[in-house]
Amino acid sequence: MSREDAKAIFSELKTQVIILGGIVAFMWCLEIVDLFFLRGSLNIYGIIPRTEIGLRGILFAPFLHGDLFHLAANTLPFLTLGWLIMLRETRDFFIVSGITMLVSGLGVWLTAPSNSVHIGASGLIFGYLGFLLLRGFFERSFVSIALSLIVGFFYGGAIWGVLPSHPAISWQGHLFGFIGGAIAARLLSKPKRSYNA
Numbered sequence: 001m002s003r004e005d006a007k008a009i010f011s012e013l014k015t016q017v018i019i020l021g022g023i024v025a026f027m028w029c030l031e032i033v034d035l036f037f038l039r040g041s042l043n044i045y046g047i048i049p050r051t052e053i054g055l056r057g058i059l060f061a062p063f064l065h066g067d068l069f070h071l072a073a074n075t076l077p078f079l080t081l082g083w084l085i086m087l088r089e090t091r092d093f094f095i096v097s098g099i100t101m102l103v104s105g106l107g108v109w110l111t112a113p114s115n116s117v118h119i120g121a122s123g124l125i126f127g128y129l130g131f132l133l134l135r136g137f138f139e140r141s142f143v144s145i146a147l148s149l150i151v152g153f154f155y156g157g158a159i160w161g162v163l164p165s166h167p168a169i170s171w172q173g174h175l176f177g178f179i180g181g182a183i184a185a186r187l188l189s190k191p192k193r194s195y196n197a
Contacts, residue, residue: 057109061105
């Protein structure tokens with residue numbers, strides 16, 4: 001590896017740390033301000049199913065959390081899975097995030113119970129999970145399959161979160177987040193070409 005290659009890798013890693021660290025720092029600052037100064041009043045900016053005003057939550061909900069425990073539970077998987085998406089190309093993270101936010105947000109808005117508010121980054125996390133698990137299937141390269149297997153080993157048990165379990169957990173966000181990640185995996189995959197003689 002040349003010195004230029006090492007510098008390029010270091011520069012890319014630094015960019016990834018700044019992006020992920022910046023997003024997580026923003027989430028924590030926002031939650032601290034919301035809890036201690038605004039008394040949770042920002043949560044109304046979450047997704048409110050089948051209301052026109054509730055559509056704004058598609059953009060805002062992933063950055064809002066019910067409390068510090070909710071945010072703490074989402075922080076590590078967000079950082080881990082988000083970084084694994086960035087491994088090949090940093091821009092993939094933004095594409096997967098955008099598709100997942102849209103699909104998850106619209107899915108929650110259309111199917112979740114009326115008079116509820118949905119917040120949290122778990123829809124994004126399930127989108128990252130869906131993307132990483134299914135990229136190997138769509139792409140069929142050794143690296144993407146190996147990464148899918150590793151993610152499946154460590155995070156595969158989370159897949160049950162797409163099913164209804166607890167009334168306070170937005171399984172719709174998990175399910176449609178996973179679907180959004182699967183759509184992103186299909187759109188971003190670069191399948192190996194087969195050549196016939």
